[in-house]
Amino acid sequence: MPKPAKPPTLTDVARLAGVSVPAASRALNGGVRGKKSGSPELRERVEEAARTLGYAVSPAAQAIKGGRARTVAFIVADIDDFGSATMISGIMHAAEERGISVAVRTTRDDPMRELDLLTQLRGERHLAVVMATSRTTDAAREASVKEQLTVLQDHGAKIVVIGDNELGFPTVTVDNRHAARLLAEGLVGAGRRRFALVSGPAGQITALERVGGFVEGLAHRGVAVDERDIVHTEFSRDGGHRAVDQLRDRLGEIDVIAAMSDAMAVGVIARLREFGVSVPVDIEVTGFDHVPMLGDVLPGFSTVEVPLEQFGEAALALVLDEHADGVDTVGLSGTPIIHGEAIAAFDR
Amino acid sequence: MPKPAKPPTLTDVARLAGVSVPAASRALNGGVRGKKSGSPELRERVEEAARTLGYAVSPAAQAIKGGRARTVAFIVADIDDFGSATMISGIMHAAEERGISVAVRTTRDDPMRELDLLTQLRGERHLAVVMATSRTTDAAREASVKEQLTVLQDHGAKIVVIGDNELGFPTVTVDNRHAARLLAEGLVGAGRRRFALVSGPAGQITALERVGGFVEGLAHRGVAVDERDIVHTEFSRDGGHRAVDQLRDRLGEIDVIAAMSDAMAVGVIARLREFGVSVPVDIEVTGFDHVPMLGDVLPGFSTVEVPLEQFGEAALALVLDEHADGVDTVGLSGTPIIHGEAIAAFDR
DNA sequence: TCATTGTTGGATAGCGTTATCTAGTCACGC
DNA sequence: GCGTGACTAGATAACGCTATCCAACAATGA
Numbered sequence: 001m002p003k004p005a006k007p008p009t010l011t012d013v014a015r016l017a018g019v020s021v022p023a024a025s026r027a028l029n030g031g032v033r034g035k036k037s038g039s040p041e042l043r044e045r046v047e048e049a050a051r052t053l054g055y056a057v058s059p060a061a062q063a064i065k066g067g068r069a070r071t072v073a074f075i076v077a078d079i080d081d082f083g084s085a086t087m088i089s090g091i092m093h094a095a096e097e098r099g100i101s102v103a104v105r106t107t108r109d110d111p112m113r114e115l116d117l118l119t120q121l122r123g124e125r126h127l128a129v130v131m132a133t134s135r136t137t138d139a140a141r142e143a144s145v146k147e148q149l150t151v152l153q154d155h156g157a158k159i160v161v162i163g164d165n166e167l168g169f170p171t172v173t174v175d176n177r178h179a180a181r182l183l184a185e186g187l188v189g190a191g192r193r194r195f196a197l198v199s200g201p202a203g204q205i206t207a208l209e210r211v212g213g214f215v216e217g218l219a220h221r222g223v224a225v226d227e228r229d230i231v232h233t234e235f236s237r238d239g240g241h242r243a244v245d246q247l248r249d250r251l252g253e254i255d256v257i258a259a260m261s262d263a264m265a266v267g268v269i270a271r272l273r274e275f276g277v278s279v280p281v282d283i284e285v286t287g288f289d290h291v292p293m294l295g296d297v298l299p300g301f302s303t304v305e306v307p308l309e310q311f312g313e314a315a316l317a318l319v320l321d322e323h324a325d326g327v328d329t330v331g332l333s334g335t336p337i338i339h340g341e342a343i344a345a346f347d348r
Numbered sequence: 349m350p351k352p353a354k355p356p357t358l359t360d361v362a363r364l365a366g367v368s369v370p371a372a373s374r375a376l377n378g379g380v381r382g383k384k385s386g387s388p389e390l391r392e393r394v395e396e397a398a399r400t401l402g403y404a405v406s407p408a409a410q411a412i413k414g415g416r417a418r419t420v421a422f423i424v425a426d427i428d429d430f431g432s433a434t435m436i437s438g439i440m441h442a443a444e445e446r447g448i449s450v451a452v453r454t455t456r457d458d459p460m461r462e463l464d465l466l467t468q469l470r471g472e473r474h475l476a477v478v479m480a481t482s483r484t485t486d487a488a489r490e491a492s493v494k495e496q497l498t499v500l501q502d503h504g505a506k507i508v509v510i511g512d513n514e515l516g517f518p519t520v521t522v523d524n525r526h527a528a529r530l531l532a533e534g535l536v537g538a539g540r541r542r543f544a545l546v547s548g549p550a551g552q553i554t555a556l557e558r559v560g561g562f563v564e565g566l567a568h569r570g571v572a573v574d575e576r577d578i579v580h581t582e583f584s585r586d587g588g589h590r591a592v593d594q595l596r597d598r599l600g601e602i603d604v605i606a607a608m609s610d611a612m613a614v615g616v617i618a619r620l621r622e623f624g625v626s627v628p629v630d631i632e633v634t635g636f637d638h639v640p641m642l643g644d645v646l647p648g649f650s651t652v653e654v655p656l657e658q659f660g661e662a663a664l665a666l667v668l669d670e671h672a673d674g675v676d677t678v679g680l681s682g683t684p685i686i687h688g689e690a691i692a693a694f695d696r
Numbered sequence: 697t698c699a700t701t702g703t704t705g706g707a708t709a710g711c712g713t714t715a716t717c718t719a720g721t722c723a724c725g726c
Numbered sequence: 727g728c729g730t731g732a733c734t735a736g737a738t739a740a741c742g743c744t745a746t747c748c749a750a751c752a753a754t755g756a
Binding site for chain 2: 741742743744745746
């Protein structure tokens with residue numbers, strides 16, 4: 001058994017280079033104002049020693065010294081639900097360019113876990129906390145989350161919320177209403193007339209905006225939707241399933257089932273197929289979000305591309321790049337994709 | 349502007365509770381052998397103070413003190429490629445139960461970044477490093493990665509590699525060969541006879557195993573595959589695209605195109621459709637990996653379910669639960685899903 | 697009575713860094 | 727000669743926490 005060697009520390013490097021520890025620190029990790037300092041030859045000697053020993057700075061020690069870690073926490077409900085991974089990818093990319101790392105945490109949509117997690121974050125001293133958990137309509141839960149976030153903010157962390165919310169923190173959102181409206185108009189333009197809408201949980205802001213925009217778009221083109229043809233369900237595959245069950249008696253009088261998320265759309269399609277309804281021949285199904293793979297297997301599928309990758313970047317920019325005072329909400333554009341073709345959102 | 353309050357520290361808690369800092373540490377975070385210690389009344393007072401102040405321990409300080417963070421690093425090529433997110437979800441779940449957090453890092457398949465990253469990890473003092481980057485066939489790169497991992501190991505981190513590899517570290521894999529064989533046999537059992545295979549990059553172990561098993565299964569049922577009908581491409585959607593281009597002249601004589609990953613299968617399907625070939629009427633396409641959503645939109649799709657969620661759990665168990673000496677490879681079973689129906693792999 | 701053992705909680709030191717201070721060197725200008 | 731400024735690099739302290747040691751005290755047994 002080889003000795004359980006410990007990783008080299010700055011002390012080791014300094015000793016090998018024959019300089020003091022602070023000098024080594026200044027040479028390697030930068031002294032005043034982030035600039036590396038020290039005479040060129042000293043720097044060279046220290047860098048040489050660091051290379052020889054395979055030294056890497058300990059972020060934990062830096063964090064404890066500086067009072068804050070070079071880290072942001074990114075909180076999602078579930079990592080493997082489609083959008084999360086894309087957002088994480090986006091924020092990691094953006095963070096990397098700034099020499100920051102991202103700590104991903106999940107709540108699994110469990111309010112209890114969520115609060116525990118938020119408390120735990122207090123000790124971790126992140127630069128920022130980005131909440132990308134799709135919010136529920138539970139007012140009590142919202143309030144306690146807001147309280148926890150406020151404490152974190154008081155402790156010096158920047159807070160950003162992704163998605164629509166009423167928490168009062170800086171926010172990154174997509175123009176759900178506008179994009180939904182364009183999607184609806186495009187579908188009417190393609191000759192569709194009789195619509196059913198699959199919305200999210202009643203009261204959920206994202207769902208309201210998407211349905212609202214969609215109905216506006218239809219109305220703008222002279223198409224009305226019967227209240228009976230708007231059903232509420234969960235933003236998930238199974239929600240789509242249930243929506244079809246609710247609409248079953250009306251299927252004969254519908255051209256398009258517009259689901260307010262791609263996951264729902266998949267559930268709708270699967271269930272319609274079980275009922276022997278041919279998609280898109282008998283009924284066309286549309287979504288919202290743009291899960292990339294869907295376009296391949298469902299050619300001509302209509303949806304709205306939400307720039308999830310940019311969400312992460314925007315969140316980080318909002319939080320780290322000191323912005324002018326008023327600027328605390330970033331609205332990104334969604335791109336309607338109608339029958340496989342992206343529509344430039346020119347008339348915003 | 350409220351004062352830029354700093355988060356409470358153990359010192360604050362101790363002061364408020366009127367005890368010494370070490371006593372507070374013992375009461376809150378556990379003293380000897382992880383057990384919390386101190387008299388009941390002292391504990392109560394400290395906990396009360398911690399609650400009042402909203403105290404949470406600083407993992408950075410604990411890491412620096414203990415010489416090791418309660419953390420494992422999980423390294424993937426890209427976070428938003430399908431399987432990664434599922435594996436991450438699995439390992440996070442498992443880690444959470446052990447009070448450990450997971451630091452996800454990406455290489456973006458850039459060898460340069462990969463080495464930088466591995467060096468950087470030296471300073472982070474993780475308990476373990478789990479590599480889930482699908483390996484290339486680049487021998488030089490493999491060697492330098494192995495070297496970096498060896499250094500980390502010498503510094504006291506446990507190493508696990510996910511997926512087939514020749515690095516010589518403990519490994520978690522799936523029985524690619526066996527599952528592929530069962531898949532092939534099942535397809536022959538369902539009446540298919542003329543197969544083309546879409547394999548991964550030449551020399552890639554996973555690709556070799558899957559193709560090998562598949563061919564074995566066919567042979568076992570008396571079906572031969574022409575060498576011309578095995579094409580090599582990348583494990584991606586675009587790879588599937590190109591595979592169809594290569595097979596174009598042969599499409600008339602093929603019943604099934606068996607792609608060695610679901611991503612490839614999607615590319616194959618999309619390209620076939622562009623060529624006016626109807627799937628699965630004219631040609632059936634199968635995959636490997638089991639991207640859950642595919643089953644919904646491609647009913648009757650055949651593939652192998654790889655238990656990605658379990659990969660993460662198994663990796664963590666391998667690394668943290670002190671295992672008996674010889675045990676350093678875990679092989680998980682893949683479940684063939686033939687025309688939408690899972691086949692129990694009983695005859696393993 | 698005294699030594700033994702165990703329990704409790706304070707004092708101290710140290711983990712790997714960096715901010716701050718200080719001492720030293722050098723060049724410059726009057 | 728000497729004050730001034732600009733630099734370099736060492737000494738020291740501190741960040742938040744826990745391992746270790748130690749003093750105080752009680753309970754036990756002979």
